[in-house]
Amino acid sequence: MKSTIYNCNVIEFPKIHNRAGNITPLNGLTDIPFEIKRVYYLYDVPGGETRGGHAHHNLYQLIIAVSGSFDVVLDDGKNKKTITLNRPNYGLYIIPGIWRDLVNFSSGSVLLVLASEKYDEKDYIRDYPQFLHLKND
Numbered sequence: 018m019k020s021t022i023y024n025c026n027v028i029e030f031p032k033i034h035n036r037a038g039n040i041t042p043l044n045g046l047t048d049i050p051f052e053i054k055r056v057y058y059l060y061d062v063p064g065g066e067t068r069g070g071h072a073h074h075n076l077y078q079l080i081i082a083v084s085g086s087f088d089v090v091l092d093d094g095k096n097k098k099t100i101t102l103n104r105p106n107y108g109l110y111i112i113p114g115i116w117r118d119l120v121n122f123s124s125g126s127v128l129l130v131l132a133s134e135k136y137d138e139k140d141y142i143r144d145y146p147q148f149l150h151l152k153n154d
Contacts, residue, residue, distance in 0.1 A: 019114070057132075058130065085124065
């Protein structure tokens, strides 16, 4: 697992302005660097709660704050970096082998995830010491 936090980046998406409201289209393999196989979203996260707390062996993700704001703490086992997401036309691209914690949810925030694979529990690394062991192997 040689991936680092420096391989994760924020992507700005097109924003089509309209007086009746803006729209941001997202196309897999065009605007997003992978084919989208799963979409899910988090909402009604109670104040002070943390989500995430895991890494993936193979899954690529794009995380978007479609409403409100939150922080994503990225960890590659050596370095950490915090990214604040608060605009619906920006997304955080996360590669496999990166631990993520989702914190500081604003009231009414909605977190959208576009994923490269369908759900597979075997792809998750949920134990931080195990994650560190895999990263240092």
